Amino acid sequence: MGDDERVSFVIPSSLEEALEALAAGARPIGGGTDLVVGARQGKTPLPTSLVAVDRLHELASIESTDGGIRIGAVVTHARLMVDPTVVASYTALADSAALIGSPSTRNVGTIGGNVMNASPAMDTGAPLMVLNAVAQLQSVHGSRTVELSDLWIGPGQTSAATDELCVFVDLPVRPNNSGSAYVRLEYRRAMEIAVVGAAASVTLAEDGTISDGSVALSAVAPTIIEVVDANAVMAGLEPESAAEAIAVAASNVAAPIADLRASETYRTHTVGVMAARAVKAAASRASGEAIGVPVNRTVGVGAAK
Amino acid sequence: MTQSLTMMVNGADYPINIEMGRSLLSVLRTELGLTGTKEGCDDSECGACMVLLDGQPVNSCSYLAVQTDGMSVTTVEGVMPADGLHPLQRNMLEEGGVQCGFCTPGMIMSATALLDRDSSPSEEEIRIGLSGNLCRCTGYAKILAAVTRTASEG
Numbered sequence: 001m002g003d004d005e006r007v008s009f010v011i012p013s014s015l016e017e018a019l020e021a022l023a024a025g026a027r028p029i030g031g032g033t034d035l036v037v038g039a040r041q042g043k044t045p046l047p048t049s050l051v052a053v054d055r056l057h058e059l060a061s062i063e064s065t066d067g068g069i070r071i072g073a074v075v076t077h078a079r080l081m082v083d084p085t086v087v088a089s090y091t092a093l094a095d096s097a098a099l100i101g102s103p104s105t106r107n108v109g110t111i112g113g114n115v116m117n118a119s120p121a122m123d124t125g126a127p128l129m130v131l132n133a134v135a136q137l138q139s140v141h142g143s144r145t146v147e148l149s150d151l152w153i154g155p156g157q158t159s160a161a162t163d164e165l166c167v168f169v170d171l172p173v174r175p176n177n178s179g180s181a182y183v184r185l186e187y188r189r190a191m192e193i194a195v196v197g198a199a200a201s202v203t204l205a206e207d208g209t210i211s212d213g214s215v216a217l218s219a220v221a222p223t224i225i226e227v228v229d230a231n232a233v234m235a236g237l238e239p240e241s242a243a244e245a246i247a248v249a250a251s252n253v254a255a256p257i258a259d260l261r262a263s264e265t266y267r268t269h270t271v272g273v274m275a276a277r278a279v280k281a282a283a284s285r286a287s288g289e290a291i292g293v294p295v296n297r298t299v300g301v302g303a304a305k
Numbered sequence: 306m307t308q309s310l311t312m313m314v315n316g317a318d319y320p321i322n323i324e325m326g327r328s329l330l331s332v333l334r335t336e337l338g339l340t341g342t343k344e345g346c347d348d349s350e351c352g353a354c355m356v357l358l359d360g361q362p363v364n365s366c367s368y369l370a371v372q373t374d375g376m377s378v379t380t381v382e383g384v385m386p387a388d389g390l391h392p393l394q395r396n397m398l399e400e401g402g403v404q405c406g407f408c409t410p411g412m413i414m415s416a417t418a419l420l421d422r423d424s425s426p427s428e429e430e431i432r433i434g435l436s437g438n439l440c441r442c443t444g445y446a447k448i449l450a451a452v453t454r455t456a457s458e459g
Contacts, residue, residue, distance in 0.1 A: 007306045009325045009371040029372070036367045037349050039326070046326050052372060078361075102437025103415065105349065107361040108368070190436030191350055 031108030073112025092127035092180035125224035126199035179285030200278035220254035239283035247272035315383030352438035355411035381410035404442035
């Protein structure tokens, strides 16, 4: 890269300028926590031209909208985990943000970076899916709304064009009597990547049974996946019974890899355990019980005794 | 082709020409001569390279130097007063929180950011604040004691 005249690092003064740089072949960089480490490990060389989208103030806020909330793509995990609206209403997302890396990772890592990096093990992915998030992509040619299940097409692969930037993540208003949670299997409390993980969103009927629910899983398939029959499996059941049933359903849809961190058999089993825990925590939150963020510190490794 | 920028480190401006791919850690140590910041894993795992960027801890091994343009960088050299040791540094010594010392600058930076934000953190908050910093010698208890003591001395 050294003598290449195309090498450039641009700090854009506006979204328009950033989109023009992308159209001219630059790649976006936010915190760089995936890009820079990946380049050094030789996975993918550092792009010759970078545009520092984390400097775009217009993409750095969390705003209430008519339909819910709009999270700017360069909002960091450190902000997500303490934002009052995210913690109160989109709690699974706060659970996941609080588990990522360490304080230094969370200070620079962004939600847009997670979404577009498309790791099947990303912690924020399953929460975004059960909270019915959509990504807003923009390029010099215009903007479009993309369902996450259409965006994530493989490990590290999205359906976005190379000149499209994720600018916002939109989450719809939460139903009344609902709660959400994200639980992951981890071998240590910090600097960890999910062995497996599960997010659940649950709405309770007046009698305390589940009237509506969804579950999504991390690190058990080439992308984050939804348990498509989760609602049918859980509807009408008490949370305890729903959790037992979802454990089976989650393990059934898991198709994990085996690696140094866990075998296929272990991942297949434990993702069911995580899904059951997520459903129970989401239901407890829906009933008004305050479970701190991240829920892993209540039910996982190092949980308070 | 190199990039020109002015880095602001420990309150001083450093005009510099560097290749875009250079890490902040590498530039601090080899271009600016600030060798207090250590290279441990060079992979965002160990925290030995921790510096503050606009007051927040960041792994300098995994951050490009060019990304700091317009931001304020603080290294362990910037924490130490001219006339001696910062209270955190003194307490790390007195509590036995230093053995080989390789993790110490990173620990100091994470603890500095924590105490700047919250002058009386709980033990749990200290543990979380230091959770990106590995120490292979002390077992952490004495480092926790040093941070706790610094907080109590206010």
